[in-house]
Amino acid sequence: MNILRRVFSGLLLIIGVIALNFFLLQLAPGDTAEAIAGSMGGASEELLAEIRQTYGLDKPVLSQLFIYLGDVITFDLGTSYFYNQPVSSLIAQRIGPTILLVLSAIFLSLCIGVPLGVMAAEKPSGGLSYSVTLLALVGYATPVFWSGLMFVIFFASVIPIFPVQGFEDISLRKASFFVRSLDVLHHLILPAITLAIIYLAQYSRMARASMIETLSSDYIRTARAKGLSELTVVYKHGLRNAVLPIITLAGLQFGNLLSGAILVETVFNWPGLGRLIFDAILARDYPTILGVLIISSVMVIVANMLSDMGYRLADPRILKQG
């Protein structure tokens, strides 16, 4: 039942997101109908009236909101003023690359960051510990778009082994699926690493701190006293508890990760949601802006739920408490 309640409160949050941004966009200066007409070329009074009718702009704001909410339930996010396409299909084209980028970044940062932090925790004042602390500081303070650009400079002119722009090689359009996937992976490497660095730094630092705390607790001393090998103590008994705060952190930070993805997409010309909303903002394409915001909020909510479930899996005590 808990999951149902969470889904319900997630839905409420989404409705809130829609309402807030809907009213916010109403405050934008300029007449939407004129903006649409402007992108079409001319604007006679009749044309404006017609546009207002097609897009439902002649109705009161509140009923516009309710009509929009009703449409969203059927996955209809309206029509883009700028691309003249349904927003839902625009998003469908762009969401894949963004999810691919974000998930690869999480995967990389967890798979490298956590073991790094755990190894560092075994010697809290050793060289590795020092490097992890340093890495965390540097990773935190580096602007993600800047490190991306530095990678572009380095891999475009010094060692050109990774492509620095785009999602795939157009000349490979007709190649087999396998070759094309490899090509996308090749393009993915730099953007994913750029985005992963920040979180790798944070996770390794957090893993170190939480592991040091865990390893000093009584049950670990018991495990050692039982004569278990150091490997079992650290990785079986220690890691499970030490990883809990990282799961929570990863879930909470999903929104930040999406924000970082927008910047990284801009640097590497990655055709994802970030590029879409950026172009939409420049073109004052409000249906698209609203659509991307809704989808991103849904993604954050889903990520929070998943991290909650992950936490429950790693810590069965919570299940028992209900």
Add this chain to the structure above:
Amino acid sequence: MNVKNNSKNSKNPKNPKKSFSEKTQSPLKEAWSVFIRNKSAIAGLFILGAIILLTLYGQLFYGEDPFEIKWLPFTSPGTEPGFLLGTDYLGRDLLAGLIKGGGPTLAVGFSAATLTTLIGMSMGAFAGFFGGKIDAFLVKITEFFQVLPALLFAMVLIAVFSPKVITIVLAIGMVSWPATARLTRTEFLRIRELEYVTAARSIGMNNFRIMFSVILPNALPPLIVSATLSVGIAILFESGLSFLGLGDPNVMSWGLMIGSNRNYILEAWWPVAVPGVFIFLTVLSVSLIGDGLTDAFNPKLRER
């Protein structure tokens, strides 16, 4: 060792072993004495101080206009006398941009962090102190703002309300307060159960006074740390927005320099690399100071 003993003593007054050299100090003084012995925190203070001096006083000695086209584009650093750091893709003086751009970057960072802390602190204080329905409601609002992807929402705010410096500060403040609110709430929830709060209540203090003159001072240490860290976050945020071209186009900033030169990085790396180093150093210095404050305020962490 003195410090460690001392902190243990102040926590446990029954412990008769007091160090000879120091009497029990006030927690703030004690924290300060730990802080100034922290080398990396002091290094952070120095870097930040140097950057602030550069942006404040640099203009007195080097008041060139960073928007004016002065020389040939893509002049490498150090090759042309008078253009120490070279020129950008339009032939604008890079050093002038660095000096002029630092002010707005820092100002936006500090004011947005202040706003973040003020909003987060009041939301968290009310939620944690009153509890019950007020808490549930404020937690819902906090959750709501956590669900909105910060940069996207800030982009929308700026798109709707024109890219002015004040809009950018408001946008950053509006999207980054939830973390501070959660922290404040936890602290208030913890402290309001302590005996001295009950004592304050029993002598008839009203809620407002208890919140701000009894609980808040005791909740301050983690809040000061979080305020320091949010300066760094705000600076990164501002430079990200300016990089995307959503900052105020009439105000030079480090992010804007990177953003406007990014299409020419293969011709010239320095107009992109140099401002980034300054953003990095600023955020680094702030987080070094933040880490130093964490250690200073939290004696339990000192051993790590």
